[in-house]
Amino acid sequence: MVFDSFRLLFVAEEEKGVNVHTETSDQRAFAVMRRHGLWLNHNKRIIGTIPGVCIGDIFVHRTELAIVGLHGQQEADIDYLPSSMSSKGEPIATSVIVSGGYENDDDQGAFIIYSGHGGEDKNSRQVFHQKLEGGNLAMERSMHYGIEVRVIHSVQYEGTSSVFHKVYFYDGLYKIVKSWIDDKSGFDVYKFKLRRIDNQAKIDCVDFNPRCVLSLDISNKEENVGIRLVNNIDENHDPIYFEYLPRAIFPPFVYQHSGRETSCGCIDGCMEGCFCFIKNGNEFPYNQNGILWKGRPLIFECAEFWGKFIGVKSTPFV
Structure with a gap:
C-alpha cells in the first residue's frame, strides 16, 4: 500500500513533467522507502519463511521483493547470506527466482532443476565455465546443511501496449537435494535439484483442481468478461444464490x-x-x-x- 502510493505519486509527477528522473517510478519508490526505513524486515536477512508473506502472493515489481525481504538482489536470481553474516562462516542461499531465463532450467512443479549463476551472454546462452563461488557456492552450502530456500516464480505476460512485463509470485520453501556439474553445452554448468517442502499451500488451483472453481461467471453475463468465483481455502460453497449488480x-x-x-x-x-x-x-x-x-x-x-x-x-x- 505504501509502496504503491509512492509509485503512483511519482507516475503522476512524470505525467505532469515534474521532477522527471531516469529511474522508473517503482525504483524511486524503492529508494524513498529504503531511505526512510520503511522496508519490512529492514537490515535483516531472514532464512526461511518471511512473516506476512503467503504462498501465492503476487508482486508486480521486482523491487517489491526486496522491500518485504523476500529476495534482496535486483539483478541476480540467487540471493544469499554472505559468509560475514552467517553463523557458519560460509555463504547460505536464502531465495531463488525461477524465470526460465536459463536455457537448461526445468520447472516440474514439486521438483525444479535449477541452473547456477554465471557464464551466460546477454541471450542467456552459456559461453563460459561456471565457478563454485557467490550464489553457486551458497546453494551448495545450503544443500550441505539442509537449509531451505524460498522460491519465487517470474512469469512474463504481454501488457495492453504489447510490451512484455513480468510478475512474480511466491511458491514457498524448497530444499536443495542434489547438485552436479552439467557440461552438455560444452561448458561447466552447476545444476541443483530443488524439492518442494511437503504440507505447504498449493498454488494454481484452477489448473490442478477444477473443483475449487465454484462459478465460471457470477455476473451471469452481466459483464463483458466472465467473473470466476474460486475457493481454494475450505469447503464452503457460498455464496451460491445472490443477485449480481453490475452497477453500484x-x-x-x-x-x-x-x-x-x-x-x-x-x-x-x-x-x-x-x-x-x-x-x-x-x-x-x-x-x-x-x-x-x-x-x-x-x-x-x-x-x-x-x-x-x-x-x-x-x-x-x-
Whole structure:
C-alpha cells in the first residue's frame, strides 16, 4: 500500500513533467522507502519463511521483493547470506527466482532443476565455465546443511501496449537435494535439484483442481468478461444464490450534499473547475491512464460521461 502510493505519486509527477528522473517510478519508490526505513524486515536477512508473506502472493515489481525481504538482489536470481553474516562462516542461499531465463532450467512443479549463476551472454546462452563461488557456492552450502530456500516464480505476460512485463509470485520453501556439474553445452554448468517442502499451500488451483472453481461467471453475463468465483481455502460453497449488480447502488444520503446535479456537463471530458473536479477536492483522482493515483474514502464519478471519456481526463461521479 505504501509502496504503491509512492509509485503512483511519482507516475503522476512524470505525467505532469515534474521532477522527471531516469529511474522508473517503482525504483524511486524503492529508494524513498529504503531511505526512510520503511522496508519490512529492514537490515535483516531472514532464512526461511518471511512473516506476512503467503504462498501465492503476487508482486508486480521486482523491487517489491526486496522491500518485504523476500529476495534482496535486483539483478541476480540467487540471493544469499554472505559468509560475514552467517553463523557458519560460509555463504547460505536464502531465495531463488525461477524465470526460465536459463536455457537448461526445468520447472516440474514439486521438483525444479535449477541452473547456477554465471557464464551466460546477454541471450542467456552459456559461453563460459561456471565457478563454485557467490550464489553457486551458497546453494551448495545450503544443500550441505539442509537449509531451505524460498522460491519465487517470474512469469512474463504481454501488457495492453504489447510490451512484455513480468510478475512474480511466491511458491514457498524448497530444499536443495542434489547438485552436479552439467557440461552438455560444452561448458561447466552447476545444476541443483530443488524439492518442494511437503504440507505447504498449493498454488494454481484452477489448473490442478477444477473443483475449487465454484462459478465460471457470477455476473451471469452481466459483464463483458466472465467473473470466476474460486475457493481454494475450505469447503464452503457460498455464496451460491445472490443477485449480481453490475452497477453500484448508493443510499440517498450520498447525494444529499450535491443537490440535483448528477454530472458536470463537460462535453470533452472533465475540466479543472467543473462540478466533478470540485467534489473531488479540486483535483482529479485518476491520471491520464485511468489509474487511481491516491487512495481516498470517496470518489465522485460522472456517470453520464465516465464510460465515454475514461482515460482522457474525465472524473467519474458517484
